[in-house]
Amino acid sequence: MRTLIEVLRDNAVHTDRSVTFVRSNGEELSVSYPDLWLTARKRAHALRSLGLARGDRVALILPDPDEFVLTFLAALTAGIVAVPMYPPQTLAKLEAYGDTVRHVLAASGARAVVTTEALRGMLEEHLLAGGGVKTHGGVRVVLEREIHEADGFDPDADWSVELDETAFLQFTSGSTSSPKGVMVTFRNLAVNSHAIMFDGLRSTPEDRGVSWLPLYHDMGLIGFVIAPLYALVQVMFLPTTAFIRRPSIWLDAIHRFRGTITFAPNFAYALATRAVTETQAAGWDLSCMRALGCGAEPIQAEVLRGFLTRFAKNGLRPESILPSYGMAEATLAITFSDIDATLTTDRVDLMAMRAGMAKPAADGAAAALELVACGRSFPGHEISVVAPDGTHLEDRQVGEVWLRGPSVTVGYFNEPASTEDTFGGGWLRTGDLGYLADGQLYICGRAKDLIILGGKNYYPQDVERIVSRVDGIRDGQCVAFSRLDASGGEQAVVVAECRKSTPELSQAVMRAVRAEVGVQLAEVILIKRGTLAKTSSGKVRRREMKRRLETGELELAVAEDKGGVAPPPVPSRSGVFPPLLSGAS
Template sequence: MKPTPTTNPLLPFRAEGFDTLAAGLDYAAQGETGFNFFSARGELVEVLPYRTLRERALDLASRLAGRGLDRGDRVAIVAETSADFVTTFFACQYAGLVPVPLPLCINIGGHDAYVQRLRGMLVSASARLAVAPGDLVATLKEAAETTGVVEVATAAEIATWPAADEPVAPLGPDEPCYIQYSSGSTSFPRGVLVTQRAIAANAHAISVYGLKLGPTDRCTSWLPLYHDMGLVGCCLTPVMNQITVDYLPSTAFARRPLLWLKLLSDLGGTISFGPTFGYELCTRRAQSGVPEGLDLSRWRVAGIGGEMIRGNVLAEFAERFREAGFDERAFLPSYGLAEATLAVTFAPLGQGVAVDTIDRGRALEVERRAVPVDETRPARAIRSFVLCGRPMPGYAVEIRDGHGRALPERCVGRVCIKGPSLMQGYFRNDVATHAVLLEDGWLDSGDMGYLVDGQLVITGRTKDLIIVGGRNIWPQDVEWAVEQLDGVRAGDVAAFAVNGDDDRERVVVVVQCRAMLEKAQEELRAAVAAVVRRVAGVECEVVLAPTRSLTFTTSGKLSRAAVKADYLSGAIRDVTASPERRARAQLEQLAVAS
């Protein structure tokens, strides 16, 4: 078994002219490129040329059409990184059905929480059919109880159903394409209804303007296919551009992140994206040295998105893997969101990471102005942000105040966007739709930021902003600083504000604590408080929580809203508040002393 080739010798490269996903796959199927799926050990387990994908999808589409489903019905599919998922997804395109990718159970609270989350999505989407890999069928059936789902099956089972008598009719340019559930970092996830025109417009803009894809490009991805960056950026856009993709399961990347780089090296990948933490994890795993033979010299686009971009982390990655041929100019910061299908802005290709360093004093925290640091004056508190680039042609970005008025450059406000791939709305959720789709046709992204020479800078989420004494404190600043302490890892910290009895906001910092001895716990508590005092200039309540206490979205982002809710409900409690934990710590302390 060999992976699909990078190029199509007999099929001209084509990046435009497709108005539906089915049309894009129809063209790609005339070549030799396709998808390659690797195991958790980096072994090639399945090769799926686009030609084969189309054949299987058409066959499955006929069987779905013969099951009595109506055109436009929703089919929920657990988005495992597998041939079965992409085949079922495209079968829905050909059968006139709307696929709804569902998340895998990764770091979202265990079985019961996962079932509840799936059930909420099934109800929200009014799904008629649900599809899962064999080991998750029982879980999906449990979630489908009391919903409108009439049948739960595997792709293999669907392949045995009788085919329809009539030919299938693919979804057209004016019809829906799929429903993408946002990761839900600030609320329960809402279903973004993505149209065929929206995906065609965004895939075209990404390939032509953002990445400048060509016939010799090859994509490598570990991103989950239920997340917009994984689905649109590393699955649908490659299909619409006949680009081969090499897939590593997300769970495999979490355990062995350097497999991502090995696939890039071995197969000559030129395009790959990830959030900042993906690059950080690779750097940590390579502390003892870069694997022998690793060659990253062909990696021309190392995209970053999906969360706040941390320039220092990327610099450390570039330094660590320079000897493997990695060029820091390959870094490509970007900004996007599911409500825009995916991408909105890209930094210039081939220029790497550009950083804007500003004064973090009164100008930012009170006046909401991003004032550049004056290098001729003594050093003060500063903050560096990565520039995420300019909007792609056809897209626009405005920074607005709370009254909807456009703000000038270097004024911090709400990031509003406009473009051809904006969602029509959240599926059957008019209240949520009206809250973000403005009357003038713009979308309020829910993010905060500012513009510098037309380039977008993201400073955080609107709802996450901490306001104390009239000062604006970005929780990321607090979290990143605390993560630098010994014994604290990336992703261990959540900072937020709660209202006290006097109606004033106070800052709470929850830290997952691995220290078992009481003395070590109290030293950590004092160190966290000191860091917050230094970084933000405020006193805070430090909560040392057990490991695995923090809640993350399906895309791996910290859900501060969920952590805050758990704190307020008492679900998150300080380890020293538990009599059992205190007794165990004291016993261990005695053992050490003896």
């Protein structure tokens, strides 16, 4: 088993292979495998010259993908623990971003942060000094150009690391709690990369990857920077923001680069299906694509089918779709669907699911839920579905998904209590609800997000999917959760971004949810566009939105037809209204 550093060294003999970075202006930069290894060593030497020692943590806030990847590999080559961090998305949300930066720097104990000249002033003035981080471990701001070269570089120096050393800290998204630093070792990377590239994708050096995924998150970083190096697979990296603005660049790159492997969350397939025009798609040949991976958020069968149908005339094969499941605590990937199979789904009886049983729905049954199969665990790994009392359940019984095997990481950095809660007893407790059927894993949702009404279980994702289809609600921009009413009972609530706030829209949401899943919503609260709380990877933060509702921090949408006065939320049947919300205008 080789460390990533050994892979970089061994790959340097392949002068004909490279990674390609597409910049925001469309310029392409190709870095050959020999140059990748040389640059990693030069920058590793420069980092050491700054006084950073083996095992020190260095944070990376680098918007340009080429600078991020080259500096990340350099840190690992030097035995310095990298801490990937996302750059600021917008100045409008700088306060929340600053809170995250200060938390991650303090939690990781980073000695330095490598960033750009453009971000340096903001980091020093608004993010570091404000939270007292400069006195917490003495964080030093280092410009990317400072590590491009350093005196005294020895090309023959020995750069080596041990398999059980920590390679980097992958901070969790923070969708369910404060971000925690997952300690990913070189052994974890080697095992999971092999599982992804060889067990899952059955990859060869003839494959080509295309990715617009953020590189500071595990799917983009491990899935497309690290794992492909183990299989000599060349990759083209696209700017994440460019994809969001113009989704066609993703499929256009697959056509031009003859990409065979790509991954994206569910929302990206929906966005591309909706936003790509016939003119943009004309002339594309997508028959080269053999692995359209989907993961990182709930997978909707109708979205994947719509994407496959939309681009079938461009040569896209139905067998190319590849639902998967993973999480940072398992390095990245936990299950893959069969690389040669078409989309597999399971229609289950809605009433039975509320009782914790995934009973197949009768043909033609209206009260049914369709779930996507996420595949099987990798060789050397084991999945079990477990009840709250620790009982390992049989097929089609819903419980928490547990995993054990060499991809499971060693825990959270400096978080012994959380590590014991999640990793104790030899199993990784994922916190996700799911079930097994015919060896395939089906994910239902997060255990802590479950809505329980009258002793019956409801999954917020099912409610949110219905709400998103209501005309006037922004697609995917909503959350469902439960809260206590005046009598101490549970009631279901929806908070959603809307195009225009009206009482009729709130009523339409309530009718749709009641008709399709039988849930009587107590409240429908319409908020301003762009104010739904999300993680840096785009996951909705249900608990944060619940907190904002309870503390009066939601930014209500203004009803245009009411003279600028926000309409009251729709009351529950008991007549209980939510507290008056600040920010209403």
